């Protein structure tokens with residue numbers, strides 16, 4: 001695995017996809033999804049140009065924070081978060097992508113108030129209504145955005161989605177377009193709240209070109225950067 005080479009390749013493709021869509025390449029962030037990676041690999045990725053790391057698991061986040069592994073990069077939390085673990089995440093990361101229920105939203109806000117921070121968040125939207133995935137159904141996104149604007153302790157920055165695994169280019173384009181449109185609709189409905197939803201977190205190793213075409217500002221890439229991960233069954237978590 002040559003991290004520097006992989007980053008260069010993905011970044012070049014990313015820049016081209018943005019230009020093809022008439023967008024500024026600088027408006028799309030390449031987030032490194034670092035699950036299962038060691039602190040040393042994270043340091044190497046940052047040395048090779050990665051500016052944002054995304055963690056999935058609280059345990060890994062805590063361990064890497066203790067190691068000072070993220071120095072020089074922003075830290076995002078992108079994985080499923082249980083309400084009883086928000087204290088390990090709120091105030092420790094720059095952005096939480098995976099706010100997937102009202103209960104979690106309220107727990108994050110309460111913890112942020114408790115520790116005296118404003119936590120930037122995204123609402124995770126379950127576009128395909130997949131039972132196996134968390135997230136607000138699309139029609140609950142606006143009420144959740146309104147609640148975010150009301151609550152102290154959180155600042156709503158945008159939306160995130162994890163559509164079904166794509167088999168080929170184009171498969172997930174409709175989902176990504178739907179998330180883009182949802183962000184536009186919410187922003188329009190909430191004019192009076194002067195919210196600034198500038199983040200659309202969508203696109204992974206298998207489908208990011210479609211996501212960029214549809215307006216993604218943050219693609220979350222793991223295996224295309226670091227190589228394949230060990231199967232779930234071999235993981236210690």
Ligand SMILES: *Cc1c(COP(=O)(O)O)cnc(C)c1O
Pocket residue numbers: 033035056078079162204205206220221222223224
């Ligand atoms: C693992 C993960 C990614 C990256 O997945 P790859 O397919 O390896 O690029 C992106 N987003 C989330 C939420 C993830 O858990």
